[in-house]
Amino acid sequence: MSEETYTIAMLGAxxxxxxxxxxxxxxxxxxxxxxxxxKPGGLAEFGIYPNKHRMKGGLRTVFRxxxxxxxxxxxGNIEVGEDADITMxxxxxxxxxxxxxxxxxxxxxxxxxxxxxxxxxxxxxDFVYHFNKLPPFSQKEFAxxxxxxxxxxxxxxxxIVHWLSCEEKVDSATIVYRxxxxxxxxxxxxxxxxSGAMDVEQIxxxxxxxAPELDRVDQDPDEAFEDLTEYSDEPLETESPTKFRVAFLRxxxxxxxxxxxxxxxxxxxxxxxxxxxxGSRPGVEGTDETSVIxxxxxxxxxxxxxxxxxxLPLNPEWHGEYATVPEPWxxxxxRPRYMVWDPEREEPLWDTFVVGWARKASDGLVGKAKQDxxxxxxxxxxxxxxEFPEGPDGGRSADAIIDELAELLGGRDIAPVDFEDVQxxxxxxxxxxxERGQKEFKFAxxxxxxxxxxxxx
Numbered sequence: 146m147s148e149e150t151y152t153i154a155m156l157g158a159x160x161x162x163x164x165x166x167x168x169x170x171x172x173x174x175x176x177x178x179x180x181x182x183x184k185p186g187g188l189a190e191f192g193i194y195p196n197k198h199r200m201k202g203g204l205r206t207v208f209r210x211x212x213x214x215x216x217x218x219x220x221g222n223i224e225v226g227e228d229a230d231i232t233m234x235x236x237x238x239x240x241x242x243x244x245x246x247x248x249x250x251x252x253x254x255x256x257x258x259x260x261x262x263x264x265x266x267x268x269x270x271d272f273v274y275h276f277n278k279l280p281p282f283s284q285k286e287f288a289x290x291x292x293x294x295x296x297x298x299x300x301x302x303x304x305i306v307h308w309l310s311c312e313e314k315v316d317s318a319t320i321v322y323r324x325x326x327x328x329x330x331x332x333x334x335x336x337x338x339x340s341g342a343m344d345v346e347q348i349x350x351x352x353x354x355x356a357p358e359l360d361r362v363d364q365d366p367d368e369a370f371e372d373l374t375e376y377s378d379e380p381l382e383t384e385s386p387t388k389f390r391v392a393f394l395r396x397x398x399x400x401x402x403x404x405x406x407x408x409x410x411x412x413x414x415x416x417x418x419x420x421x422x423x424g425s426r427p428g429v430e431g432t433d434e435t436s437v438i439x440x441x442x443x444x445x446x447x448x449x450x451x452x453x454x455x456x457l458p459l460n461p462e463w464h465g466e467y468a469t470v471p472e473p474w475x476x477x478x479x480r481p482r483y484m485v486w487d488p489e490r491e492e493p494l495w496d497t498f499v500v501g502w503a504r505k506a507s508d509g510l511v512g513k514a515k516q517d518x519x520x521x522x523x524x525x526x527x528x529x530x531x532e533f534p535e536g537p538d539g540g541r542s543a544d545a546i547i548d549e550l551a552e553l554l555g556g557r558d559i560a561p562v563d564f565e566d567v568q569x570x571x572x573x574x575x576x577x578x579x580e581r582g583q584k585e586f587k588f589a590x591x592x593x594x595x596x597x598x599x600x601x602x
Contacts, residue, residue, distance in 0.1 A: 150174055151242035151529050152543040156225050156455075158212075159187015160204075160511045161501025162247035165518035167211040169245075172526060175216045175543035177550070179236070181224045182279065183562050183570070183594050185212060187249055188502075189511055191279040194304050196382070198584045204511065212564050218547060221562035222591070223554065226454045230559050231550075233456035237497065239549055240541035243525050246457065246485070246499040247518060250449035250507055260400025265290060265408035269301050269446035276308055278587035280594075290441030291316040294411045296397055297446035298322040298329040303339055305444055310342045310387035318342070319390040319438060321411065325359060325418055326352065326369045326393055328426050333375075340376035342389035348374060355393050358418045362427040394418070398435060400443055410437040448507035457497070458487045483521040484528075495535040498525050562598060569601040570594055 151174045155166045158180035166176040184190060189204045212219055224230045225248075237244055253268045255261055267287060274282035293309055295302050298320050309318045322329065329336075349370060352359075356366040373391075394416040401410035414435050419428035453459055483504065485494040500521035501514045508517075529537055540546075554561055570588075578586035588594045 149529075151537060152177065152240075152540055152546055153525065154179065154236055154239070154241040154244040156236070156244065156246045157187065157248040157501075157503070158182070158185035158219065158221070159247065159249050159501070159514070160189050161249070161503070161514040161518035162187070162245075163208050163211050164515040165245055165247055165500055165522045166217050167214070168519050168522040169525065170211075170214050170216045173216070174529070175218065177218045177241070177543065177547060178212075178220060179223045179225055179231070180219070180221045181248070183221045183591055183598075184567055185219065185221065185564075191277040192273055193277075194307060195277055195585070209568075212567075216543075217564075218543065219562075219564040219567070220550070221567060222595070223559065223561050226452070227456050228454070230554065230557065235553070239546050241546065242496065242537035242540035243528060244497045245522065245525060246455065246497065246503050247501045248452070248455065248503050250502040251452035252450040254448050254450045255445065256397060256447070258397055258399055260402050260408070263400050263402040263406050263408050264288070265442045266400055267442070267444050269295070269297070269305050269444055270449060272305055272308060272444065273301065276312065278589050280589065280591045283587075283589040289313050289315060290408070292440045293318050293442040293444060294321050294392075294438055294440040295319065295444045295446055296321050296411075297448075298324075298331055298391075299446060299448075300331050300335045301448075302446035303331050303335045305446055306339045306342070306389055310339060310385045310389065311381060311383050314385050315387055315442075317344075317388045317390055317440075319392055319440065321392045321395055321397060321413060321438065323394065323396040323416055324429055325355065325362075325364065325427065326373050326391070327359075327364055336373075337376040337379060339381070339389055340374070341379050341381035342385060342387045343374060343377040344388040344390045345374055345377050347388070347390045351391055351393060358394060362418045362420050364427075392438060394429070395436075395438075396431060397443075401437055408441050408443055410439050411443055412437050449502070451503065457485055457499070458489070458494075483524045495528070495533065496537065498522075498528075560595070562595075566598045566602075570598050573597050573601055 153169050153174055153176050155162050155176050155178045158178050166178055169176050185208060193201050225233060225236060271282055275285060275287060293315050295305050295318060302320060306318045309315045352366050352370045359366045359369060395413035396416055397411055398414045399412040400408055401412055403409045412435055414431045416429045416431050419430050421428050483498045483500060485497040485499055487494055498521055500518040574586050
C-alpha cells in the first residue's frame with residue numbers, strides 16, 4: 146500500500162472501471178467515479194442477455210462490494226465529454242492526481258455502405274441496450290420486419306438472433322459472415338442457446354455450396370456442418386417460428402432500398418478462402434460475384450469503436466482509437482500501452498490513462514476488461530509512486546475535489562446520483578420483481594429512476 150494517498154478520477158463504471166477502482170482503492174487511494182448512466186455495471190449490466198440472471202447477479206454482487214468501499218465515491222448520471230455535463234478539460238482541472246478513462250467503446254462502427262441510412266438498418270448495440278432497459282434506448286421503438294440479416298458471427302450477433310427468435314419471433318434471422326463456418330467468433334455456449342431455431346436444411350445447403358472453398362483449405366465440409374448443427378435438436382426457451390439461417394463467405398456491399406428508402410435486400414460480395422501458413426486461419430479474398438439476400442431489416446453486429454467526443458487526442462492511424470504512448474518509448478518501454486499520448490505535442494498527457502474497451506474497442510469479455518484495467522492501473526500506481534519522468538504535482542484532497550465538483554454540477558442544475566441512491570433504486574426494483582413473480586425488473590427511463598430515488602430518500 147502506498148504511503149501517500151492520492152485522488153484519482155475514474156471515468157465510467159463498467160467492469161474495467163470498477164475493477165480498476167478496486168485496485169487503486171486497495172492501495173489506499175481515493176477514487177471518484179463519474180458514470181454516464183444512473184446505474185453502474187456498464188456492459189455487465191446492459192450488455193449481457195437479460196435472462197442470464199445468474200451471471201449478472203454474480204457480477205452485481207462483486208460490483209456492489211467494490212463500490213461500497215469508503216474511498217470509492219460514485220457519481221452517476223454524469224456525462225463527460227464535449228457538449229456534455231462536464232468536459233474532460235474541466236475534469237482534469239479539478240486537481241486529480243490522475244485520470245483513468247474506462248468508458249468503454251461508446252461509438253458505433255459502420256462499414257460506410259450505400260443504404261446504411263435506410264429505414265430498417267440498425268446497429269446491434271442499439272438493440273442490446275434496448276432489451277437490457279438502458280435509457281434512452283429502452284424508450285425507443287425499433288421497427289423490425291419479418292426477414293432480418295445480421296452481419297457478423299460473434300456472441301453479440303447471436304444475442305440478436307436470440308432476441309429476434311424468442312421475443313420478436315420474426316420469420317427468418319440470417320447471419321451474414323465474410324468468413325467460413327470454422328472461423329466464426331462466437332462461443333459454443335452462445336450458439337447452443339439459439340440452435341433450436343436453426344434451419345438445418347438451409348445450413349446443409351449452404352455448407353454444400355461452399356464445400357469447394359472448405360476443401361481448398363483442408364477443412365471437411367461434413368465436420369463443419371456437424372459442428373455447426375450439433376445442438377440443433379435442443380429446444381428454444383420458447384416456441385418460435387423463426388428460421389435461423391447462415392450465409393458464409395459473403396461480405397456486405399450495399400443495402401438495397403425501395404423508393405421510400407426502406408430495406409428490401411442486402412447485396413453481398415462472394416468470397417473465397419485462401420490457404421495461409423500451417424496452423425493459421427484461412428485468409429479471405431473477394432471475388433467478382435455478387436448476389437442479393439432478400440430481407441427487410443439489416444443489423445450490423447461488427448463491434449464498436451471509440452467515441453471521439455470525449456475530448457482526448459485520437460490517433461488516426463489506429464482506426465480512431467485514443468492515442469496511447471507509442472512503442473517503443475525509451476523512458477519506459479515496458480509500459481507503453483496505457484498513458485494517453487498527445488500527437489501534437491509529441492509527449493504523454495502525464496496524468497491521464499485509458500484502459501479496457503476505451504483503449505481497445507470490443508476486445509474480449511468481462512475477464513479481459515478486468516485484466517486490462519488492472520494492468521493499466523499498475524501503470525497508474527507507478528506514475529503515482531514517481532517512477533515516470535513526471536509524476537503527480539501535489540493534487541488536492543478528495544473532499545476538496547468532491548465539493549468543487551458538486552458545486553460545478555449544481556450550478557448547471559445537474560443532480561448526480563451516489564451509490565446509496567443506486568442501492569435504494571435497486572431495492573425498489575427488486576421488490577417490484579418479487580411482487581410480479583419476475584426474475585428482474587428495471588425502470589426504463591432515467592426520469593422514473595430519479596423519481597424513485599427521490600421518493601425513497
